[in-house]
Amino acid sequence: MKKIGGGTMDLLQLRYFRTVARYEHMSRAADELHVSQPSLSRTVARLEAELGTPLFDREGRRIRLNQYGAVFLRHVERALSELDDGRRALREARGGGLGKVSVACETLLTIAGLLARFRAAFPRADVRLFQADAAEMERRLRAREVDFCVASQALTGPDLDSVELMREEVLLAVPLGHRLAGRESVTIAEIAEESFVATRPGNWQRALLDRLFAAEGRTPEVTCEGDEPGATQDLISAGLGIGLVPAMSHQVARQVGTHAPVAWTRVDAPDCHRVLTLVWRRGAHLSEAGRAFREFTTGRSLRSMLHPGLQ
Numbered sequence: 001m002k003k004i005g006g007g008t009m010d011l012l013q014l015r016y017f018r019t020v021a022r023y024e025h026m027s028r029a030a031d032e033l034h035v036s037q038p039s040l041s042r043t044v045a046r047l048e049a050e051l052g053t054p055l056f057d058r059e060g061r062r063i064r065l066n067q068y069g070a071v072f073l074r075h076v077e078r079a080l081s082e083l084d085d086g087r088r089a090l091r092e093a094r095g096g097g098l099g100k101v102s103v104a105c106e107t108l109l110t111i112a113g114l115l116a117r118f119r120a121a122f123p124r125a126d127v128r129l130f131q132a133d134a135a136e137m138e139r140r141l142r143a144r145e146v147d148f149c150v151a152s153q154a155l156t157g158p159d160l161d162s163v164e165l166m167r168e169e170v171l172l173a174v175p176l177g178h179r180l181a182g183r184e185s186v187t188i189a190e191i192a193e194e195s196f197v198a199t200r201p202g203n204w205q206r207a208l209l210d211r212l213f214a215a216e217g218r219t220p221e222v223t224c225e226g227d228e229p230g231a232t233q234d235l236i237s238a239g240l241g242i243g244l245v246p247a248m249s250h251q252v253a254r255q256v257g258t259h260a261p262v263a264w265t266r267v268d269a270p271d272c273h274r275v276l277t278l279v280w281r282r283g284a285h286l287s288e289a290g291r292a293f294r295e296f297t298t299g300r301s302l303r304s305m306l307h308p309g310l311q
Contacts (some may be wrong), residue, residue: 001255003279004007005129008040009047009051011080012043013035013043013044013046013047014076014079014080015080016035016040016043016044016047017032017044017047017072017073017076018028018073018080019032019033019057019075019248020044020063020079021042021054021055021065021069021073024056024062024063024064024065025063025086026041026061026063032123033144035219040217040291042055046252046271049275051072053068053069054066055068055069056067056069068215070307077142077143078138079248081143081144081206083107084144086234087275088192088224089192092145096124098100098125098285098287098292099125099126099289099290100125100126100127100128100287100289101125101126101127101128101147101148101287101289101290101292101293102129102145102146102147103115103127103128103129103130103146103148103149103150103293104129104130104131104132104136104137104140104141104144104146104149104150105129105130105131105132105149105150105151105228106120106131106132106133106134106137106150106151106152106153106203106204107131107203107228107229107230108129108131108230109228109229109230110152110230111129111150114297115127115129116149117130117296118191118293118297118306119290120298121137121291121296122292122293122296123288125288125292125293126289127254127289127293128146130145130146132149132239133200133202133203134155134184134202134203134204134207135153135202136148136153136158137151137279138155138160140279141155141160141280141282142157142159143280144281144284146186146292146296147280147287148278148280148285148293148297149277149278149279149280149283149288150165150276150277150279150280151204151276151277152206152274152275152276152277153204154203154277155277155279158284159282160279160280160281160282160294161279161280161281162277162278162279162280162281163277163278163298164275164276164277164296165276165277165278165297166248166251166275166276167273167275167276168245168246168248168274168276169246169266169272169274170244170245170246170247170267170272170273170274171244171245171246171247171264171265171267172186172191172241172242172243172245172264172265172267172273173232173233173236173242173243173244173245173262173264174227174236174244174262174263174264174265175236175237175238175239175242175262175263176237176240176261176263177191178263180242180265181263181265182266184265184266185223185265185266185267185268185303186216186266186267187266187267187268187269187270188213188216188218188267188268188277189216191214191219191242192213192216193221193224194217194221194241194242195221195222195224195240195241195242196209196220196221196222196223196224196242196243197222197223197224197231197232197235197236197240197241197242197243198220198222198224198225198243198244199225199226199227199228199229200222200225200226200227203227203229205229205232205243205244206222208244208272208274209243209244210223212269212272215269223240223241223288224240224241232244233245233262234260236260236262237260237261238260244273245262245264245302278297278298280294
């Protein structure tokens with residue numbers, strides 16, 4: 001415990017504060033922490049009294065992290081993260097394995113082949129995988145809930161490092177028999193009135209679609225919206241609309257066949273591509289498994305690892 005302004009600030013107070021700051025809602029924070037709301041409120045109030053500064057603005061039952069709370073939160077996140085890293089390092093030192101590596105990705109299918117190869121090469125590594133959109137991946141990285149993100153959108157921040165793993169063209173997939181089937185390329189204007197199969201806002205496919213249309217002063221008509229980019233081709237094949245699909249999926253379909261046949265065409269628009277990057281937090285503790293994963297991922301051809309059947 002640490003003395004501050006004549007009071008005693010402990011780790012429990014800091015963890016409680018961090019959770020309340022994340023939710024800006026006492027009831028939700030209390031549910032996650034498995035404590036009563038009155039107890040949580042008293043703990044946060046005691047911390048504010050000891051610091052001599054309010055950390056939240058309160059409007060009735062609503063609370064908002066204020067400018068002082070935001071400043072304090074940055075230091076609390078760093079301090080608690082260092083302690084969590086220390087615990088991980090001790091567990092790894094006591095254990096006989098390589099430790100744990102946690103990875104987040106927008107679509108789990110993207111790195112299935114990569115993880116299969118990694119597990120085969122490092123069977124003693126404990127691998128944890130999470131699905132998340134770009135905003136959730138950034139949050140998980142900063143909270144040290146994951147070691148790496150395999151992202152198809154830019155994750156930015158002064159404390160994040162990244163390396164480009166792969167760049168691929170994104171094609172337009174249309175149902176067989178569609179009026180655009182057989183076309184070599186199409187413009188945004190030619191598909192402006194079409195119905196689109198897309199992912200929800202926050203995912204890379206939706207971000208790319210919205211960006212391409214915004215460049216032409218238009219908004220796409222999304223009539224089928226989901227959370228799993230890997231399902232897009234199946235939905236297009238079922239006739240629910242047209243959509244953007246990475247070129248690698250087209251190449252795999254040609255080589256190994258597919259249960260969801262579609263017709264493919266290029267999009268005549270600048271930067272219609274997907275960039276996969278590996279992102280991690282600079283200076284964060286990495287287990288032996290984490291260090292092996294980074295070296296394994298950045299030192300090989302990701303193309304063949306993502307789709308082992310594609311040569």
